[in-house]
Amino acid sequence: MENKKREILNVHRYRVACKEFDSNKKIPKEDIDFLLEVGRLSPSSFGFEPWKFIVIQDDKLKEDLISLTLDCEKQISTSSHLVMMLARKGSDIIYSSDYITYIMKDVKNIPEDEISERREDYRVFQRENFKLLNDKEAMFQWSIKQTYIPLGNMITAAAEIGISSCPIENFHREKLEKLLEDNGILDSSKFGVSCLVTFGYKKDKVYIEKARRPIGEVVEWIK
Template sequence: MDNENVKEQVLKAYSFRHACKEFDGSKKISDDDFNYILEVGKLSPSSFGFIPWKFLILQNAEIRQKISPVSWGAELKLPDASHFIVILSRKTADLIYSSKYISYIMENVQKLPQNVIDKRKKGYENFQKNDFKLLENDRAMFDWGCKQTYIALGNMMTAAALIGIDSCPIEGFNRDKVEEILSQEGILDREKFGVSCMVAFGYRKKAPRPKTRPSLDKLVEWIR
């Protein structure tokens, strides 16, 4: 496929994509298509390549029902979405420069030699302490991790739109109450993870309203 066709397909996907309010519960995403969406999430970029996210795929109807009363933004999606993901971000315990998780990523995933690991750890420590001041409080570190989860979120929604699958990103929920429920269900370690956002996937129940966006010149300023 040449570049012009690629650009046309991507723009069509973004025109197709919308925050789907209600899903057709009779239509389900195939395993193959959903694994493709997850693979795109896995391959998404993260700071230092340390992958702060985890995807909880909530297919259990009882758990969906439990979080619905404290997830007002997801209330219409939870009953009928084909797939529903709660995206988690790691917390300070895992993301701090001295953590076992960071060592695991560099040693076992990135497979870096020890001299490179030592150098990267020093740079990562300086970044956390001085550049972004992430060690001043746990919320700063968690918010930094959450920002990165949105890269994976956006990429997965785009990947879905490219093959005609609808999605809806969700921030409308009470974080503490959702985390409490997931913790009680034994699927969330609150010491290491917190809920960043949610996203529903499936097929639209009805056609969306036309997109509304300001013109490009209102959003872009060229500095030459």
């Protein structure tokens, strides 16, 4: 058990956002499928999975996408795989939507007599607890926060099997979403772009332990 703990901590100590990958090395299909499955199995608030993962392999689309980012050319152009995290918008994740019904009824197989109760719990959460209803942007931002759970799981799992990664937020969302719509990839009435993440094998092979604040500054115990 102690050996396993040390292994896990070492992965976290040395995992960094990779700025340039070895463009000659490609991730095997079974490994990228593994990372996508890790993302799929990730938890979400209420278990409603308000996300979709788009794997972009088209070189022309990558070039167009690079032009909409700032200082991210190497991360994207040298990567083996580029994954785009999409977040569902309010029309899909409001408590009364067909999507929420589908998740409860067809995915989770919740009995009919329990669906109304669960929907009401979700309505109270949206209306009273987090005050998301009637605010489309707040609903979308809530979905975006959910996508960072599979993102974190995927980049950690990647590091554990020797694959580097780089999450990317530095892009023009409106222009990127238009590009995706023009290419028939995105329905902007249902989804928006949350973030991008590139995967591959680090080019320079140099790993430096992270600098972080001491644990006493990060954690406070209330007894």
